[in-house]
Amino acid sequence: MTDVLAKIAAYKREDVAARKAATSQSSIEALAAQASAPRGFRAALERVSEDTGRPALIAEIKKASPSKGLIRADFDPPALAKAYECGGATCLSVLTDGPSFQGDDAFLAAARDAVVLPCLRKDFLVDPWQVAESRALGADCILIILAMVDDALAADLLAEAERFDMDALIETHDEAEMARACKLGGDLVGINNRSLRTFEVDLDATERLSMLSPVKALLVAESGIFTPDDVQRVADAHAQAILVGESLMRQEDVEAATKALLSLS
Numbered sequence: 001m002t003d004v005l006a007k008i009a010a011y012k013r014e015d016v017a018a019r020k021a022a023t024s025q026s027s028i029e030a031l032a033a034q035a036s037a038p039r040g041f042r043a044a045l046e047r048v049s050e051d052t053g054r055p056a057l058i059a060e061i062k063k064a065s066p067s068k069g070l071i072r073a074d075f076d077p078p079a080l081a082k083a084y085e086c087g088g089a090t091c092l093s094v095l096t097d098g099p100s101f102q103g104d105d106a107f108l109a110a111a112r113d114a115v116v117l118p119c120l121r122k123d124f125l126v127d128p129w130q131v132a133e134s135r136a137l138g139a140d141c142i143l144i145i146l147a148m149v150d151d152a153l154a155a156d157l158l159a160e161a162e163r164f165d166m167d168a169l170i171e172t173h174d175e176a177e178m179a180r181a182c183k184l185g186g187d188l189v190g191i192n193n194r195s196l197r198t199f200e201v202d203l204d205a206t207e208r209l210s211m212l213s214p215v216k217a218l219l220v221a222e223s224g225i226f227t228p229d230d231v232q233r234v235a236d237a238h239a240q241a242i243l244v245g246e247s248l249m250r251q252e253d254v255e256a257a258t259k260a261l262l263s264l265s
């Protein structure tokens with residue numbers, strides 16, 4: 001693991017230890033059992049990509065990032081969620097990590113309550129306890145970043161997601177990680193076009209890795225998508241969904257920008 005990822009993993013482990021000390025596994029599971037039912041994240045993406053013949057949009061609510069600093073000052077998660085929904089997004093992704101992304105757990109619930117769209121909790125999972133926590137926060141899907149976890153932890157996270165009836169987006173960035181994703185056996189696989197090591201973005205990653213993805217997996221092209229041409233490019237590489245944050249978050253009129261990206265009017 002490189003410096004950025006190692007740093008994030010280190011503070012996450014500390015943070016999770018404190019959270020676990022405050023809320024036991026059985027307590028967090030009790031909270032998860034009370035959460036509103038999962039909305040079917042992967043199923044929604046599949047439905048839209050099949051019905052429309054274009055990639056379904058996972059629209060991301062992200063205030064800041066380590067590579068770009070502050071992305072959007074005027075930041076109101078429920079309003080952004082509604083703008084994305086009206087603009088044609090199929091699902092939402094909400095950053096909950098505080099130190100690197102200025103996210104907050106409360107943003108997830110606030111965004112999800114404002115819409116009917118399934119929501120991904122975008123955070124760094126380093127412990128299976130966080131899966132129950134994600135469900136307790138209302139998440140419909142979790143993220144498993146293969147650059148950050150070994151195969152055993154990835155399998156534990158995936159099994160926990162299944163136990164709570166959630167989907168899991170398995171994130172890859174290179175050939176070795178895609179091979180690991182195939183072994184793991186998930187059915188929702190992301191190709192991050194941004195290296196979490198160098199922050200360099202290249203849509204070429206989707207083109208190189210898509211043919212190596214598991215046969216049954218729904219494929220998500222993540223990061224660096226700015227224009228309808230970019231959407232077409234990853235669609236040509238067989239992406240059935242796209243995960244887009246920055247290019248939409250930077251626009252004043254998020255609903256109009258979402259429609260424009262999807263070429264809807």
Ligand SMILES: O=P(O)(O)OC[C@@H](O)[C@@H](O)c1c[nH]c2ccccc12
Nearest residue numbers: 192222223224225243244245246247
């Ligand atoms: O803002 P972008 O370039 O459209 O990217 C969105 C999303 O793919 C990106 O935020 C992301 C993908 N994988 C991650 C893992 C952790 C944090 C963030 C991410």
